[in-house]
Amino acid sequence: MKLTKTLLATTALxxxxxxxxxxxxxxxxxxIVSWGGAYSNSQxxxxxxxxxxxxxxxxxxxxxSSEAVAKLRAMxxxxxxxxxxxxxxxxxAIRLCDEGLAMEIDPDEHLAPAPDGTxxxxxxxxxxxSDCFIPQIVYSTTFGYRxxxxxxxxxxxxxxxxxxxxxxxxxALEKNPINNMEWALLCDGVAKDEVYDVLETEEGQQQxxxxxxxxxxxxxWWSAGADTPQLLADGEIVMGSTYNGRxxxxxxxxxxxxxxxxxxxxxxxxxxxxxxxxxxxxxxRALDYIYxxxxxxxxxxxxxxxxxxxxxxxxxxxxxxxxxLGIEMAPHMPTDPENAKNTFLYNYExxxxxxxxxxxxxxxxxxx
Amino acid sequence: MTDxxxxxxxxxxxxxxxxxxxxxxxxxxxxxSLNRALRRQKLRAMLLIAPLLIxxxxxxxxxxxxxxxxxxxxxxxxxxxxxxxxxxxxxDAETGEIPPPxxxxxxxxxxxxxxxxxxxxRLGSRLNxxxxxxxxxFRKSGRRVDDMGxxxxxxxxxxxxxxxxxxxxxxxxxxxxxxxxxxDWDGKDGRSAPAFEPRxxxxxxxxxxVAIYREFVDFVLSEDDNPLAxxxxxxxxxxxxxxxxxGADVSAVSGAGAAELLxxxxxxxxxxxxxxxxxxxxxxxxxxxxxxxQTIQTYSPDFTSGYFLNxxxxxxxxxxxxxxxxxxxxxxxxxxRTMFMSLVITGSCIxxxxxxxxxxxxxxxxxxxxxxxxVLLPFWTSLLVRTSAWKVMLQQQGVVNDTLVWLGIVADDSxxxxxxxxxxxxxxxxxxxxxxxxxxxxxxxxxxxxSYLRAAKSLGATNWxxxxxxxxxxxxxxxxxxxxxxxxxxxxxxxxxxIVGGTTGTFISNRIAYHxxxxxxxxxxxxxxxxxxxxxxxxxWAYDKIVGIDNVKLGG
Numbered sequence: 001m002k003l004t005k006t007l008l009a010t011t012a013l014x015x016x017x018x019x020x021x022x023x024x025x026x027x028x029x030x031x032i033v034s035w036g037g038a039y040s041n042s043q044x045x046x047x048x049x050x051x052x053x054x055x056x057x058x059x060x061x062x063x064x065s066s067e068a069v070a071k072l073r074a075m076x077x078x079x080x081x082x083x084x085x086x087x088x089x090x091x092x093a094i095r096l097c098d099e100g101l102a103m104e105i106d107p108d109e110h111l112a113p114a115p116d117g118t119x120x121x122x123x124x125x126x127x128x129x130s131d132c133f134i135p136q137i138v139y140s141t142t143f144g145y146r147x148x149x150x151x152x153x154x155x156x157x158x159x160x161x162x163x164x165x166x167x168x169x170x171x172a173l174e175k176n177p178i179n180n181m182e183w184a185l186l187c188d189g190v191a192k193d194e195v196y197d198v199l200e201t202e203e204g205q206q207q208x209x210x211x212x213x214x215x216x217x218x219x220x221w222w223s224a225g226a227d228t229p230q231l232l233a234d235g236e237i238v239m240g241s242t243y244n245g246r247x248x249x250x251x252x253x254x255x256x257x258x259x260x261x262x263x264x265x266x267x268x269x270x271x272x273x274x275x276x277x278x279x280x281x282x283x284x285r286a287l288d289y290i291y292x293x294x295x296x297x298x299x300x301x302x303x304x305x306x307x308x309x310x311x312x313x314x315x316x317x318x319x320x321x322x323x324x325l326g327i328e329m330a331p332h333m334p335t336d337p338e339n340a341k342n343t344f345l346y347n348y349e350x351x352x353x354x355x356x357x358x359x360x361x362x363x364x365x366x367x368x
Numbered sequence: 369m370t371d372x373x374x375x376x377x378x379x380x381x382x383x384x385x386x387x388x389x390x391x392x393x394x395x396x397x398x399x400x401s402l403n404r405a406l407r408r409q410k411l412r413a414m415l416l417i418a419p420l421l422i423x424x425x426x427x428x429x430x431x432x433x434x435x436x437x438x439x440x441x442x443x444x445x446x447x448x449x450x451x452x453x454x455x456x457x458x459x460d461a462e463t464g465e466i467p468p469p470x471x472x473x474x475x476x477x478x479x480x481x482x483x484x485x486x487x488x489x490r491l492g493s494r495l496n497x498x499x500x501x502x503x504x505x506f507r508k509s510g511r512r513v514d515d516m517g518x519x520x521x522x523x524x525x526x527x528x529x530x531x532x533x534x535x536x537x538x539x540x541x542x543x544x545x546x547x548x549x550x551x552d553w554d555g556k557d558g559r560s561a562p563a564f565e566p567r568x569x570x571x572x573x574x575x576x577x578v579a580i581y582r583e584f585v586d587f588v589l590s591e592d593d594n595p596l597a598x599x600x601x602x603x604x605x606x607x608x609x610x611x612x613x614x615g616a617d618v619s620a621v622s623g624a625g626a627a628e629l630l631x632x633x634x635x636x637x638x639x640x641x642x643x644x645x646x647x648x649x650x651x652x653x654x655x656x657x658x659x660x661x662q663t664i665q666t667y668s669p670d671f672t673s674g675y676f677l678n679x680x681x682x683x684x685x686x687x688x689x690x691x692x693x694x695x696x697x698x699x700x701x702x703x704x705r706t707m708f709m710s711l712v713i714t715g716s717c718i719x720x721x722x723x724x725x726x727x728x729x730x731x732x733x734x735x736x737x738x739x740x741x742x743v744l745l746p747f748w749t750s751l752l753v754r755t756s757a758w759k760v761m762l763q764q765q766g767v768v769n770d771t772l773v774w775l776g777i778v779a780d781d782s783x784x785x786x787x788x789x790x791x792x793x794x795x796x797x798x799x800x801x802x803x804x805x806x807x808x809x810x811x812x813x814x815x816x817x818x819s820y821l822r823a824a825k826s827l828g829a830t831n832w833x834x835x836x837x838x839x840x841x842x843x844x845x846x847x848x849x850x851x852x853x854x855x856x857x858x859x860x861x862x863x864x865x866x867i868v869g870g871t872t873g874t875f876i877s878n879r880i881a882y883h884x885x886x887x888x889x890x891x892x893x894x895x896x897x898x899x900x901x902x903x904x905x906x907x908x909w910a911y912d913k914i915v916g917i918d919n920v921k922l923g924g
Contacts, residue, residue, distance in 0.1 A: 070885040095888065098489035098507065170764075175871070206695075220788050221871055235765050349504055356887055357500040363879070364698040366871040 029058045030285055034087040036063030037226075038249060042305035043087070045323070047293040054292070057285065068092060072101045072275055081275045084286045090269040093133035094348055102132035102273040103283075110134075110287055112295040114314035123296070123312045127269055129348050134294055135271040135311035137302065140334035140343070141179050142265035144232055144247040145239035147257045158264035159187035161239060162211065164218055172228045172240025173212075175221035177362035178351060179241065179266050182344060184211035186264060196350045205358055209365050221366065232258050244334050248307035252325060252332070262339040268346045271311065307332040436901070439679075439894035442672040445664065448491040449478040453668040461662045461686055471661075472644040473610075480517055480603040481583055483510040497889050498674065498684075499663040505654050512651045517602030519642050520609045527635050530628040534599040540625035541581045542596075543567050550596055561589045569621050574611040580604050612636040662686060675895035699896065702876040707903070709794060709875070710858035716798045717805040717854045718847060725809035725846070730818070743806050751800065755864045758796040762787040762868070788870030796868045801857055805850035812846030848915055856904055876900060 032048070034040045040061055048059045062083065064071055069092050075081045088096065096102035105111075107128060111120035121128065127135040145155055150167055160167055161183070173180050185195050185204065188211040198204035212219075220237060222228055228242035229250045239261065250256045272294070274286045292298065299310035300318035307329060310316065319330050330336055334343075392401040446453045451474035459467045482488040492506025524531040531537075538547060546565040553561055564585040566578045581604055588595040612618070613636060618629040648655040666684050667674065674684050681697040682689045691697070724743065728736050746754060761767045764783040772778040786792055816839060824834040862877040869875070876896060883893035911917065 067885040069888060073888065073890075095493070098493055098503070099888070100486045100490060223866060231763075234760075234763060236763050352507075353496065353501045353504045356497055356889070359887065360696045360698065364696050367698055367701055 028056060029060060030084040030282070030289065031060045031062055031082060032085045032087070032289075033062045033064050033068055033083050035065045036061075038306055039245070042302050043293075045305050046302035047289075047298055050298070051289060051292050055288070057289075069095055069099075069101075072096060073099060075275070076101050076277065081277055083275055084278065084282055085289055086273050086275060087136070087270065088273055090129050090133055090135070090271065091346075091348055091351060093271065093273050094130045094352055096273055097130045097132035098352075101276055103276045103278075104131040105134055105274070105290075107134075110290060112291055114296050114312065116314065118314060120294075123314050125313060127311050129269065132273050133269075133271050134273070134290060135269050136294065136299065137270050137308035137311055138267055138335055139270060139308045140244045140262075140265035140267050141174075141241055142244050142247070142334070143239050143241050143261040143263075144228065144250065144258050145261055146232060146235060146237075147259050149235070149238045154259065155239065155261055156263065158183055158261065160261075162187050162215055164215055167238055169238030170218050170220050170231075170236060171215060172220045172222050172231050172237045172242075174241060175223045175366070177358045178346075178355070180212060181205070181208040181358065181362075182266065183264060184208040186344075187211060192344065195344075196347050199350070199358075200354070205361060209361070213365075232256065244332075245306050245308050248332050252322075252327065260339075262334070263342050264344050265334055265339070265342075266344045266346050267334065269311065270308075303329050303333070307334075309333040309335040435890075435894050436898045437894070438891050439675045439898050440671045440673070441891065442667060442674070443670045444491055444494050445667050446670060448482050448487050449475070449664070451475075452478045453664070456661065456665050456668065459661070459665065461658055461665065464658065466645075466656050466658065467661055469643075469645050472648055472655075475648065476513065476516060476606070476644045477580065477603055479509055479513045480601065481580075481587075483513055484587055484601060493888070495663055495667065497678075497887075497892070498667060499659060501654060502660065502663065505652050505660065509648065509651050509655075514602060516642055516644065516647050517606050519606075519640060521602040521605040523635075523639050524605050524608070524632065527632060528628050530625070531605070531632075532599070534597050536625060536628075537581070537600050537604070538596045540629075541566055541570060541578060542585075547596060550594075564595070567621075567623070569623075573616050573618055573620050574608065576611050576614075577604060577607045580607040606642075608632070609636060609639060609641075675891040676899075678892050679895040679899055699876070699879070702874070702879060703899070703903075706859055706875045706877070706900075709790065709873070710855050712794055713797050713801060713858045714805075714851050714855045716794065717802055718851065720798065721802055721805035721809055721850065722843075722847075725806050725813055728806070728810050729813035729816075740810075743803055746800065747803055751863060752867075754800055755796055755867045758792070758799070758868055759787060762792055762795065787868050788873070790869075790873040792868040792870065793865045793873035793875075796864050797858060797861060800864060801854045804853045804857060808849035808853065809843065809846040812849070813843055816842045848911075852908070852911065855907070859900065859904060 032043075034043055040063060044061070048061075051057065052059055065087050068086050068088050072081070072083070072086065075083070086102075093102065097104070107121040107124060108119050111124075111134065113119050114123045124135050127138070129135075143155075143158065143161060145167075147154065149169060153166070155161070155167060161171055181199055182195050185198055185208050186192065188207060190198050190204075190207075199208065220227075220231060220240075222231075222240070222242070225243050225246055228237070228240035229246045231237045231240055232250060233254065233256045244260070244265065247258065247260055250258050251260070272290055274283070274290065278286060294312075296312055296314045297318065299312050300315040300320070302308070303310055303315075303319045304321070304323040310319065316335070319333065321327060322329055331338065334340065390398045392398045394401070452471060455471045455474045456467060459471065479488060482491065488506050488510045489503075492503040495506075496503035521531075542550070543565045544567075546562060549562040553559065564582050566582070571578050581600060584598075584600050584604055585595040588598045612633050616633070618626075618633045621629055654660050666686070672684075673689075677683055677689050679699055681692050681700050683692050724739075728739055728743070731739065759766075763769070764785065766787075768786060769778065769783045773780050773783065778784060786795065820838050820842070821834050824838040825831070829837065859875075860877050861875060862881050865873055865875045866878050866881075869878070877900075880893045880896050880900075883889045883896070908917075
């Protein structure tokens with residue numbers, strides 16, 4: 001009978017522990033979902049720590065942003081949303097909003113005005129690309145290249161990526177059509193403001209794929225943002241696309257012989273959403289956090305830790321130096337005038353419509 | 369036949385014939401008594417495994433079944449656009465004409481209600497899988513549909529302030545019984561709200577208005593608001609106008625609102641009307657495209673074969689299923705590649721694992737245990753770490769290539785491409801799955817007595833014959849078990865091909881993962897998964913037929 005008793009006792013304990021953790025959303029805890037790594041770290045320093053100090057709320061980090069859309073949908077279907085605030089890219093925010101999985105936000109009601117009194121809506125301006133989306137940073141997808149592998153004439157244009165004669169060696173491109181199709185068309189002589197008109201057509205899509213085909217054999221296709229920095233550091237590739245913050249850390253923090261090619265960088269946004277259907281007390285806390293974490297000073301603070309541009313116009317002048325390296329951060333921002341001479345704006349509306357279609361063609365083309 | 373020549377069994381039967389069935393101590397037949405005892409034992413055994421059985425059912429079988437069901441599920445279209453899909457049923461795309469005005473009227477109502485419920489964008493993304501551009505078409509229409517309805521709302525409200533007030537509306541629409549139980553209801557102690565009940569005179573006079581108002585009440589309740597006071601949607605006004613224009617006999621209505629209804633009936637004939645066919649074209653010209661309507665019609669049924677067709681590179685067309693254009697075909701290719709590469713990986717696991725298992729089985733226990741740890745070591749290392757390590761090993765500036773260049777086997781400018789292709793996937797996955805081959809092989813070989821080999825040799829067999837004719841056949845159950853394990857694991861692998869597979873070394877599971885987590889096309893993911901599952905079950909069945917599943921041994 002001793003065994004039975006032990007079994008019963010353990011079972012009771014396990015059940016009790018399970019109940020306790022299921023009920024774990026205690027009054028003073030919130031779960032914030034983000035990307036992990038250096039990016040989460042910058043948020044921890046700039047937002048979480050000051051917020052925990054100010055309110056005593058304990059913030060739990062979850063690095064699930066890359067699959068946030070699917071997980072939120074599953075949670076929503078199960079009727080048990082365990083996340084309070086989620087960091088996603090703008091395209092995902094649009095998707096979540098479309099699916100009714102994210103809450104609609106009224107910027108002027110839920111977000112802090114700028115110090116000079118400008119309303120939040122005007123301060124964020126065009127960057128509020130969806131009713132559910134609270135912009136946080138502007139980042140860009142752009143190219144980095146090995147300075148020791150390009151000879152005396154470093155690349156200056158995005159089209160040098162397609163020039164395998166002048167710059168022999170492998171390139172890294174993302175394993176999805178977004179950005180690649182645009183760059184291919186730009187370098188195939190399509191004017192910048194016509195790119196999406198051309199890409200709407202079958203012929204335009206084929207034209208982009210044909211252009212990509214000219215370097216297909218030389219491309220390593222990446223799927224995680226960390227791939228290109230690693231490939232560059234190992235000398236596997238001569239140039240490759242990735243997020244500008246990743247390149248910043250390869251260049252400035254790891255001191256690798258890599259340089260930025262800002263030409264035709266594609267701007268994109270990352271920010272917060274609040275899941276739909278939170279109970280009142282958690283919603284109130286999530287909104288309180290959002291109000292705090294997206295004010296002018298907080299957004300500027302984040303750029304001390306990572307080279308992404310704050311999404312508020314009023315934050316830009318407050319961008320200062322890197323917390324550890326002590327270097328000026330402004331010149332490393334994708335929005336810096338020197339870097340932003342030739343930029344390209346990600347077209348959310350277009351990709352929301354055409355992503356499935358073009359992705360099918362792109363993947364079929366890749367598999368050929 | 370004498371007693372002395374009878375077997376014991378015959379004795380028993382002879383006894384039984386003489387005295388009837390053997391009885392237990394309590395007088396019951398022994399057989400019954402025995403069965404009872406056995407049944408109790410079986411029940412107890414069942415109780416012991418019940419937790420596991422329930423656990424597997426709840427956490428494994430049920431979710432998988434639910435997920436697979438999504439591959440045919442398609443209620444979202446008729447749930448979101450119920451009026452439109454039923455009106456559209458009789459429309460024939462062959463005529464080349466856009467659907468009749470009734471369809472657009474229905475679309476306006478459906479779209480309005482769907483927009484209030486924020487369901488229209490969901491349907492938009494669903495249909496966008498089938499026809500590019502529907503997503504933004506629905507999003508755009510959702511934003512503009514409010515303006516369409518306001519035309520009637522403004523005219524009613526200009527006519528009489530009565531129509532501005534939600535309370536007047538609820539008095540006109542709802543029965544007294546419903547309104548009084550509604551005002552008593554406080555939403556506390558978990559009681560659900562009383563179901564809407566229209567006034568009988570209004571329900572028969574203004575059927576369409578009541579129908580829409582009912583949806584409005586349901587919506588208001590779902591938002592935790594009070595339907596008695598809430599101002600109705602613009603689409604309710606449009607429905608009222610429609611009822612009046614259809615010649616509703618409002619004199620049949622008595623009580624609250626009767627006078628205002630009569631006044632409205634008189635005025636309605638002079639109302640400015642909305643042509644929804646034109647209004648939707650004004651939102652987006654795509655509403656006048658046959659293709660859009662064809663897609664909605666094709667996907668109106670509650671269940672669809674569309675996802676499965678898509679999963680085998682086909683698509684639904686008005687003329688039945690057809691192959692997709694060449695430049696969009698990918699899944700069949702991926703299925704074949706997945707099968708082929710899994711076979712290659714299984715094969716290389718056998719080749720590499722067999723000798724290792726043999727050594728393990730034939731070494732003294734101490735050394736064998738030490739070696740066993742080396743085999744098990746990969747198990748204790750994260751899969752991601754192992755895969756990433758292969759990346760460092762195999763890349764062009766990696767350890768393997770560097771060594772080959774240093775040895776002079778490969779020239780510096782023609783380093784081998786060992787990763788981001790099929791080779792990379794095969795190497796990394798063979799390594800990762802090798803223990804699953806070695807362990808069953810080892811456990812089977814451990815049971816083969818070494819004396820058999822010695823006996824064969826002493827009878828004059830060469831080393832090879834002894835191995836091939838005596839040892840190998842006895843180890844086949846281990847090969848079978850290992851192969852099934854490795855093959856089934858390989859066929860569903862996802863992380864490793866994603867990291868080291870490049871474009872030519874990825875599996876079908878990578879596309880399933882993409883559709884689950886990125887494109888959110890769970891229906892297609894479920895269809896691909898169902899096909900994969902069917903494949904594995906089919907292969908398992910074939911294996912059972914050819915080799916026999918009894919010949920598989922996972923342990924001694």
